[in-house]
Each structure stands twice: as C-alpha cells, then as structure tokens.
Amino acid sequence: MKVPLKWLQEYIDITLSPSELANRLTMAGTEVKGIKVIGDWESIVVGQIIAINPHPNADRLYLPTVDVGTEQLTVVCGAPNLAIGDKVAFAYVGAQLIDGHNGQVFRLKSAKIRGVVSNGMVCSEKELGISDIHEGIMVLPPDARVGMPLAEYLGDVIFDLEITPNRPDCLSIIGITREVAALTRQKLSLPEVGYNEAALSIEQHISVEIIASDLCPRYCASLVTGVRVAESPKWMQQRLLACGMRPINNIVDITNYVMLEYGQPLHAFDYDKIKGKKIIVRRAGGGEGIVSLDGVERVLSGDMLVIADEKAAVAIAGVMGGADSEVTEQTTSILLEAANFNPANIHFTGRTLNMPSEACMRFERGIRPELTLPALKRATQLLIQLAGGKAAKGVVDVYPGKLEREPVLLSTAKLERLLGVEFSLDQIIEALTSLSFECKPTSSKSEVLVTAPYWRSDIHQSVDLTEEVVRTIGYDEIPATMLSQPLPRQNPEPIISLKQEVRHSLIGYGFQEIITYSLTGMEMLNRLLPEPHPLKPMPLRLANPMTADQEYLRPNLRANLLAALSENRKHEDWTQVRKIVAGGRRFT
Amino acid sequence: MLKQLEELKLNALRELEGITNAGELESWRVRYLGRKSELTRVLRSLATLPLEQRKAVGASANEVKANLEDSLEQKAQALRERQLKVSTKEEPIDVTLPGRYLPTGHLHPITHTLREICDIFGSMGFQVVEGPEVEWDYYNFEALNIPKEHPARDTMATLWADFETESGERPMLLRTHTTSVSARIIETMQPPIRIIVPGKVYRYEASDATHTPMFYQIDGLVVDKGITMANLKGTLYEFSRRFFGEDRQVRFRCDYFPFVEPGAEMAIECLVCGGKGCRLCGNTGWIEILGAGMTHPRVLERGGLDPEVYTSFAFGMGIDRLPMLRYGINDIRLFYGSDLRFLRQF
Numbered sequence: 001m002k003v004p005l006k007w008l009q010e011y012i013d014i015t016l017s018p019s020e021l022a023n024r025l026t027m028a029g030t031e032v033k034g035i036k037v038i039g040d041w042e043s044i045v046v047g048q049i050i051a052i053n054p055h056p057n058a059d060r061l062y063l064p065t066v067d068v069g070t071e072q073l074t075v076v077c078g079a080p081n082l083a084i085g086d087k088v089a090f091a092y093v094g095a096q097l098i099d100g101h102n103g104q105v106f107r108l109k110s111a112k113i114r115g116v117v118s119n120g121m122v123c124s125e126k127e128l129g130i131s132d133i134h135e136g137i138m139v140l141p142p143d144a145r146v147g148m149p150l151a152e153y154l155g156d157v158i159f160d161l162e163i164t165p166n167r168p169d170c171l172s173i174i175g176i177t178r179e180v181a182a183l184t185r186q187k188l189s190l191p192e193v194g195y196n197e198a199a200l201s202i203e204q205h206i207s208v209e210i211i212a213s214d215l216c217p218r219y220c221a222s223l224v225t226g227v228r229v230a231e232s233p234k235w236m237q238q239r240l241l242a243c244g245m246r247p248i249n250n251i252v253d254i255t256n257y258v259m260l261e262y263g264q265p266l267h268a269f270d271y272d273k274i275k276g277k278k279i280i281v282r283r284a285g286g287g288e289g290i291v292s293l294d295g296v297e298r299v300l301s302g303d304m305l306v307i308a309d310e311k312a313a314v315a316i317a318g319v320m321g322g323a324d325s326e327v328t329e330q331t332t333s334i335l336l337e338a339a340n341f342n343p344a345n346i347h348f349t350g351r352t353l354n355m356p357s358e359a360c361m362r363f364e365r366g367i368r369p370e371l372t373l374p375a376l377k378r379a380t381q382l383l384i385q386l387a388g389g390k391a392a393k394g395v396v397d398v399y400p401g402k403l404e405r406e407p408v409l410l411s412t413a414k415l416e417r418l419l420g421v422e423f424s425l426d427q428i429i430e431a432l433t434s435l436s437f438e439c440k441p442t443s444s445k446s447e448v449l450v451t452a453p454y455w456r457s458d459i460h461q462s463v464d465l466t467e468e469v470v471r472t473i474g475y476d477e478i479p480a481t482m483l484s485q486p487l488p489r490q491n492p493e494p495i496i497s498l499k500q501e502v503r504h505s506l507i508g509y510g511f512q513e514i515i516t517y518s519l520t521g522m523e524m525l526n527r528l529l530p531e532p533h534p535l536k537p538m539p540l541r542l543a544n545p546m547t548a549d550q551e552y553l554r555p556n557l558r559a560n561l562l563a564a565l566s567e568n569r570k571h572e573d574w575t576q577v578r579k580i581v582a583g584g585r586r587f588t
Numbered sequence: 589m590l591k592q593l594e595e596l597k598l599n600a601l602r603e604l605e606g607i608t609n610a611g612e613l614e615s616w617r618v619r620y621l622g623r624k625s626e627l628t629r630v631l632r633s634l635a636t637l638p639l640e641q642r643k644a645v646g647a648s649a650n651e652v653k654a655n656l657e658d659s660l661e662q663k664a665q666a667l668r669e670r671q672l673k674v675s676t677k678e679e680p681i682d683v684t685l686p687g688r689y690l691p692t693g694h695l696h697p698i699t700h701t702l703r704e705i706c707d708i709f710g711s712m713g714f715q716v717v718e719g720p721e722v723e724w725d726y727y728n729f730e731a732l733n734i735p736k737e738h739p740a741r742d743t744m745a746t747l748w749a750d751f752e753t754e755s756g757e758r759p760m761l762l763r764t765h766t767t768s769v770s771a772r773i774i775e776t777m778q779p780p781i782r783i784i785v786p787g788k789v790y791r792y793e794a795s796d797a798t799h800t801p802m803f804y805q806i807d808g809l810v811v812d813k814g815i816t817m818a819n820l821k822g823t824l825y826e827f828s829r830r831f832f833g834e835d836r837q838v839r840f841r842c843d844y845f846p847f848v849e850p851g852a853e854m855a856i857e858c859l860v861c862g863g864k865g866c867r868l869c870g871n872t873g874w875i876e877i878l879g880a881g882m883t884h885p886r887v888l889e890r891g892g893l894d895p896e897v898y899t900s901f902a903f904g905m906g907i908d909r910l911p912m913l914r915y916g917i918n919d920i921r922l923f924y925g926s927d928l929r930f931l932r933q934f
Contacts, residue, residue: 026841026872027839027841027842028841028842029841029842029843029844029851031841031843032872033870033872034870034871035871164843164844165738165739165740165743165844165846166844166846167844343737343739344735344736344737344738345737347737347738347739348737351737351742364737364739365739417814417816417899418816418817418850418882418899419816419817419818419850420816420817420818420819421816421817421818461885463849463850463882463884463885464849466849466850467842467849467850467851470817470842470850471842471850475840475841475842475852476840478817478818478821478840479818479821479822480818480821480822480825481816481818481819481821481822482712482819482822482823482826483712483713483782483810483815483819483822483823484819485780485812485813485814485815486780487713487782488713488715488779488780488781488782488812490715491715492715492716493716493717493718496716496718500703503695503699504695506693507692507693507694507695508692508693509690509692509693510690510691510692510693511693512693512694512928512931512932513693513694513695513696513699513931514696514926514931515696515698515699515923515924516924516926517801517802517924518721518788518790518802519790519801519802540722540749540750541749541750542747542748542749542750542762543748543749543750543751543758544747544748544792545747546747546792546794546801550801553722553762560926563926564926567925567926567927568926568927568928571929572928578928579693580926580928581693583699584788585721585788587721587722
C-alpha cells in the first residue's frame with residue numbers, strides 16, 4: 001500500500017526522518033519496500049502575481065510581476081492563463097526544471113527575451129515534473145503561503161508498504177498512523193466527524209434486510225440528497241493519485257478516499273435507481289446475472305452474495321457495484337453503503353469471477369464490522385462538504401453478527417516461556433496500551449486481562465498478544481541463545497545417505513550432476529516409447545498445468561537426460577565421452 | 589699412425605662385443621671416446637703433423653670415431669631391448685608408464701548448497717528428513733493454519749493434481765513449501781524433535797530470471813519443552829555466522845506466516861552494497877533470507893501435541909537464491925537448464 005507522509009502527518013506529529021520511520025515500521029512487521037520522494041525542487045517557491053504588463057516588443061508575451069515574499073520580480077512569460085492574485089510556482093535563476101518542449105532537464109539562466117531581461121520563471125506542471133500539462137502555468141490553491149519553498153508545500157514522501165494478510169486494519173492511513181503512534185509512543189488525532197442532518201429520517205427513504213446473515217454480519221447505510229456530481233477537489237485527487245487510485249468524480253473519489261483513510265470499503269448507489277426503496281442482502285440465485293461497473297456481464301453462482309433491490313441484484317457484495325445503479329452526472333441522491341462481509345465468501349467470489357479489487361482485498365482479509373459506522377459517517381460528512389448534499393436523519397444499521405470481544409489473559413510467565421526473555425508487567429501493559437489495547441489488572445501481580453481495540457481482527461490468544469508486546473518493544477530485545485536441551489535421538493533414513501553416496505561415486509567417475517524439472521509433456525513422454533502406443537500406466541496429470549510441456553509428473557528421468565544430451569550437443573564435442581547424472585523423484 | 593688407429597678400432601669393437609650391461613658400456617665409452625681416450629689424443633695431435641699426413645690421419649680418425657659412436661648406439665639399443673625382454677618376463681606390469689587422465693564430474697551448485705546447510709544444522713543436532721512432493725492439501729495448508737479461502741493461499745499459487753473427490757474437491761497438490769513435511773513430523777514424531785527438511789517445491793509461476801515453477805527450500809522444526817524465541821534467534825544467527833561469515837550483519841524483524849506466532853524474518857546485510865542500498869537489495873540494504881517463528885499452538889494441537897507442555901520453533905528458506913548471491917548468478921533458470929558449460933564451473 002502507498003502511504004504519503006503528509007497524509008500521516010495530518011493525524012500525528014512525525015519527527016523521525018523518512019528512513020528511520022521506514023526502519024521502525026519494517027522491524028515491527030510492516031515492511032517498507034520503497035521510499036519515493038516527490039518534488040525535490042530547489043530554488044522554486046510559492047509566488048503571487050501582483051501585476052501583469054504587456055511585453056513592449058511582442059504581442060504574445062507578458063511581463064508578470066511576482067511577489068515571492070522577500071522581493072518582487074518581473075519575468076517574461078507567454079502563458080495564456082496569467083491572472084493577478086493567483087498563487088504560482090516561481091523558479092529563481094539556477095533552478096532545475098524540465099523543458100516543456102523536449103522534456104530535457106535544464107538549469108534556468110537569466111535571459112533577455114525580445115529585449116527584456118527575465119530573472120526567473122513562472123512554471124507549468126510539466127516544467128516541474130508533476131504532470132504533462134504545459135498549456136499554461138500551474139495555479140496553486142489560495143492557501144499556499146507566499147515565499148514558502150514549493151518542496152515544502154507540494155513535495156511529499158510516499159512509502160510503499162507491504163501489509164501482511166493478518167493486518168487488514170493497516171490497509172489504511174489511520175491504521176498506519178496507529179502503528180506509528182505505538183512505535184513512537186505518541187498520541188494521534190483523528191479527523192473530527194460531525195454533520196447536520198435533515199428532518200426526515202432515513203428509515204422513511206430506505207429499508208435494509210439481510211437474508212444471508214451468515215455472510216453479512218453488518219450493513220450500514222446513509223442517504224445524502226441534493227448532491228452535485230463534479231470533479232473532486234485537487235487535494236483529494238492528488239492524494240488518490242499518490243496512493244495509486246484514479247480520480248473519477250467527487251462521489252466515487254470520496255468513497256475511495258475514505259476507504260484509504262479508514263480501511264473500510266464503501267459503495268455509492270444512485271438512490272433513485274434502487275427499486276422499491278429496499279436493499280436486500282442475499283445469496284445470488286443460481287445463474288443470476290449482473291452487469292458490473294466495468295460493463296462486463298457476470299453470471300453468478302448460488303454461493304455468491306449480492307446486494308439487491310426489490311427487482312434484481314444491484315451489486316456483487318464486497319467485490320464490485322452494478323452498472324444499473326451507478327452514480328452518473330445526473331445523480332442527485334446517494335445511498336452510501338458501509339457493510340461487512342464474510343472474508344472467505346468474498347475471497348471465493350473475487351477469485352472465481354477473477355475480479356480482484358481494493359475492496360475485495362480488504363474484505364477477504366477480515367476487516368472488523370465495527371469499522372463500518374465510523375467510515376460511513378466520515379464519508380457522509382465529506383459528501384455534504386464537497387458535493388453539497390443534505391444527509392437524511394440517522395443511518396441504517398443492521399447488525400446480526402455482533403460479537404462481544406473476549407478478553408485474553410496474559411501473564412509475564414507465558415511471555416517469558418515463549419520468548420526466552422523476561423518483561424515486567426508494566427512493560428507489557430505500556431506496550432499494549434500504546435497500541436490501544438485495553439489492559440485490566442487482575443488479582444495477580446503477574447497477569448493482566450487484555451481486550452483488543454475494535455479494529456483488530458487478528459488477536460485471539462495469548463501468543464498473539466506476545467507478538468504485539470515484543471514487536472512494540474522491539475525484536476532486538478530478544479537475546480540469541482543456543483539450544484541447550486539434550487540432543488534428540490537420531491534415526492537417519494538410510495536412503496538419504498545412500499543417495500548422497502551414489503551421487504558422490506558417480507561424480508568421481510566423471511559424471512556431471514544435473515537437476516531437471518519434474519514436470520514434463522505428453523509429447524516428450526511419447527517420444528520415449530519404441531513405437532506409437534498409449535502410455536501405460538498414465539502418468540499423474542496436473543489439473544492446472546501452465547503449459548503443455550509441463551502437464552505431467554515424470555514417470556522416470558530418461559526424458560530429462562535425453563533432453564539434456566540434445567541440448568548440450570549444440571556446443572559440446574560428443575566424439576568425447578560425456579557423462580551426466582540426474583537425481584530426483586519419479587512419480588508413478 | 590694409420591695402423592695404430594686401425595688397431596685401436598679393432599680392439600675397441602672386440603671389447604664392445606663382450607659387454608653385457610649399461611655400466612660396462614659407459615666405461616667402454618669413456619675409454620675409447622672420452623676426453624682422455626687414445627682417439628681424442630690422436631685428434632688433438634693432428635695440428636702438429638705435417639700437412640699431407642694430417643689429411644690422411646684426420647680422415648681416418650674421424651671415420652674411426654664415427655664408427656665407434658654408431659657401434660655404441662647399436663650396442664646400447666641392443667642392451668635396452670634385452671633388458672626389456674628380461675624385465676617383462678620377470679614382472680608383467682610396467683610401473684613406469686604414465687597414468688591415463690580420468691576427469692571427475694561436479695555436483696550441482698544446489699546440491700553443494702544443500703549439503704553445506706544440512707551440515708551446519710547437522711552439527712547443531714538436526715536430523716535430515718524428506719517427504720512427498722505430491723502432497724495432500726491438508727499437510728500443505730489446513731494443518732498449517734491456512735484453511736480454504738485464506739488470503740495466504742494467494743501468495744503461494746498452487747499446482748493441483750488432476751484428481752477430484754466425489755464432492756468435487758481437489759485434495760492433492762504439488763507441495764508449495766517443505767513446511768508440509770514439518771506438519772507430518774508433528775503428527776508422527778514424539779518430541780524432542782529437531783529436524784531439517786530439504787527438498788523441491790512447486791508454484792504456479794511463469795519462469796523468468798528470478799522465478800521458476802520448481803525450486804528448493806529447507807524447513808527446520810524444533811519441538812521440545814522450553815524451546816524459546818531466543819533459541820530460534822540463536823540457532824539462526826549461528827547458521828548465518830557459519831554460512832555467510834562472521835562479519836555479515838543480521839536483522840531479525842517481525843513478520844507474518846499463518847503457522848507461526850510470533851513470526852519473524854531474518855535478513856542479512858546486502859552482499860553487494862554492504863547495507864548502503866543498491867539494485868540487488870531494492871535500496872533497502874538488506875536481503876531477506878528466511879521466514880521463521882514460534883510454531884502456532886493450533887498447528888501443534890492439530891498434530892496431537894499439547895502447546896501447554898511443548899513449545900516449538902520453525903523456519904523455512906529458499907535455497908536457489910543462496911548460490912545465486914554467492915556466485916553472482918543472475919538467472920535462476922541456469923540451475924535447471926542442464927547446460928554443462930555452466931554446471932562444470934562448480
């Protein structure tokens with residue numbers, strides 16, 4: 001997962017250098033595969049255009065004056081979109097830029113253009129290396145502070161994280177922030193969510209029924225009316241792009257943005273296209289079809305879960321929405337879904353339909369049902385803020401799969417028994433608390449009752465807590481001790497040493513050892529037979545061979561040896577004796 | 589003078605006939621052809637003779653010398669032949685003949701590597717165990733805490749045997765890791781257990797410079813009372829010290845595998861850049877060597893062992909990468925391509 005540093009910094013103060021932060025995360029289980037620095041600009045600052053004069057000797061050139069805080073500079077510029085008051089990226093002489101015409105990197109020099117000296121440049125996105133746009137200069141949002149280095153304003157560091165399958169909660173910016181908070185023992189501040197609601201309650205607009213409650217523990221929905229579908233704001237688009245997602249429109253972008261932020265996939269339906277104003281969560285009827293958002297007609301099996309209205313399926317649950325209920329430019333009312341689905345079922349559906357998606361990946365790894373509501377409220381808030389809608393009163397929350405979290409008893413002795421190093425109860429509680437685990441003291445001074453925070457789906461027994469403690473304190477604290485138990489009795493299998501001896505003897509006789517694939521093809525096997533007749537017995541076949549020449553498990557190694565001979569004839573002198581030996585299994 | 593020479597020749601030839609061994613022949617040569625011989629004296633005195641005599645005596649002396657030299661050579665040859673006849677009659681093997689060149693072959697670099705690793709762990713009391721390559725889904729996945737539809741299955745693309753049960757399930761596969769053998773050992777062996785499992789594993793993966801559908805792994809398993817994560821770290825650090833060398837930095841970090849908890853990964857400082865970051869290590873400075881951890885209590889329970897009594901650690905590593913790093917081989921396919929020009933180098 002791609003995580004921009006600036007997004008993290010919105011929820012937590014990060015004083016560590018990017019490489020030290022990467023190191024801490026990696027050591028604690030979230031591997032940082034790469035660190036990409038965006039915008040290592042020098043001598044480029046935020047400026048504001050305060051005057052525009054025509055060029056005395058050219059019709060198409062202008063002389064904008066730019067305030068860069070410490071001074072005001074006049075340059076020659078040919079961009080058609082210059083406007084007084086706009087914030088722009090201003091490059092001093094000496095800045096490194098990209099030539100808008102030939103794409104080459106160059107260093108900006110002072111130049112006389114048609115008789116007027118230009119001491120600097122107002123830049124396009126292409127010249128800054130941000131995008132390919134070169135039709136005009138880049139206009140920065142009004143909040144950009146004049147004189148601020150552009151790298152500070154627009155630059156970012158993108159971490160590429162490898163999230164292990166047990167941590168779906170970390171497939172989110174907030175999840176990663178929680179990790180950072182624990183590893184640096186800091187507090188985090190999450191976005192404040194709140195919005196005004198309309199008078200009419202949501203129940204009067206929509207009802208939700210979960211029939212397949214075994215596959216859908218929770219279904220939450222909100223309704224926002226009067227939205228205007230348009231482009232989402234630049235900052236949101238930039239964040240989506242930085243995280244590897246394509247901006248589409250403000251509605252879809254908000255669902256994706258909140259998924260990245262909270263880790264809870266959301267889906268926006270065009271409310272007016274939901275027939276009967278009823279959502280039904282049920283298994284697909286065998287052979288039931290749906291046209292998914294990508295325009296492909298899908299045939300579903302009876303094991304798959306769908307979100308349906310009164311008439312038909314409107315989405316393949318957790319995998320992809322349907323084209324019929326898609327948000328379009330005409331859409332004015334949004335039914336927003338935040339639900340929880342059975343991980344194995346979503347995995348099965350995604351795999352069977354071959355539709356891997358960001359949503360699918362999160363559901364199949366088992367995100368918690370508690371996550372639905374906070375994410376739904378956050379997305380609803382953004383819909384109101386950015387798409388100008390009004391929320392119906394309340395949310396729908398059908399929650400048949402509610403489970404109480406069982407506390408787990410952890411003792412210092414249990415920890416030491418597994419780790420080989422002693423931690424005090426205080427150390428244990430401190431580590432777990434930093435991860436937001438709830439620690440309840442017991443009557444014993446060496447035991448504590450621990451409840452995992454609601455977003456964690458991977459904590460079931462004391463070994464899970466043991467890992468949490470030691471990864472937060474640091475794996476470097478585990479000593480390296482040699483095994484000291486008595487040696488177990490050895491019962492070596494004679495065949496293992498015999499194989500080794502045979503191999504060695506043959507090498508002594510001049511044989512070259514080769515290792516060959518155990519998989520082979522029917523054509524090769526048939527060529528071993530003296531005359532064409534069916535192979536008996538049939539060798540073991542693979543159900544999903546990659547290629548026809550790797551379809552069967554070899555019944556012997558003859559084909560491998562002959563193939564090796566023929567391969568080497570191209571460059572070996574076969575008038576000399578050559579000896580090769582292949583060890584390995586035959587499958588009969 | 590000429591008469592004298594003729595006499596000398598006749599005497600010499602007569603004496604030569606009676607010679608029967610190499611020693612006598614050598615003293616004969618010294619007497620008649622050596623630096624102090626009569627013949628040499630005659631040849632040296634030529635300069636003092638009057639001109640007409642000098643010519644005749646010189647020619648005659650040279651003729652005698654050539655004659656004696658030829659005879660010597662013939663005699664020597666005759667003696668050698670007679671000696672050979674005698675010695676072959678006495679001892680039929682000629683111990684003086686040079687030996688015939690018999691080139692030895694070479695073990696495969698993977699075999700070398702496996703042997704080295706098994707030796708290192710062998711010295712720590714690990715016993716080598718092998719298991720089937722065509723495996724049940726149960727031992728490869730279920731027993732290791734990876735049920736059907738578990739996302740970890742996606743990371744190990746599986747080749748399935750074409751065999752279905754009545755309910756339409758495919759229970760057999762080509763093992764995706766040697767950990768399947770550890771699952772069998774937990775079920776069949778009584779602790780204390782200390783084993784190492786080398787072998788081939790298979791994945792549904794197209795070949796390229798770093799992937800092949802078949803490759804090698806080694807798994808390790810220790811089950812006993814009182815086994816700790818410190819023991820795991822100690823064992824793996826000792827392996828690294830002996831395989832990669834004393835000075836190679838080692839990193840032991842948290843990682844996830846369904847069959848262990850806590851889980852870990854061991855990496856070594858990059859062999860190319862020494863930790864500064866380069867292309868080989870993806871700019872991280874570290875090269876991942878193996879996954880490890882404390883065997884999950886559910887895995888022990890499933891194999892019939894009580895996790896309250898026994899603790900256990902396990903580790904698994906890919907082998908092919910090790911000779912690639914050590915010898916600077918940049919294409920894994922060379923291992924399985926049987927090209928003798930490549931394999932003869934090891």
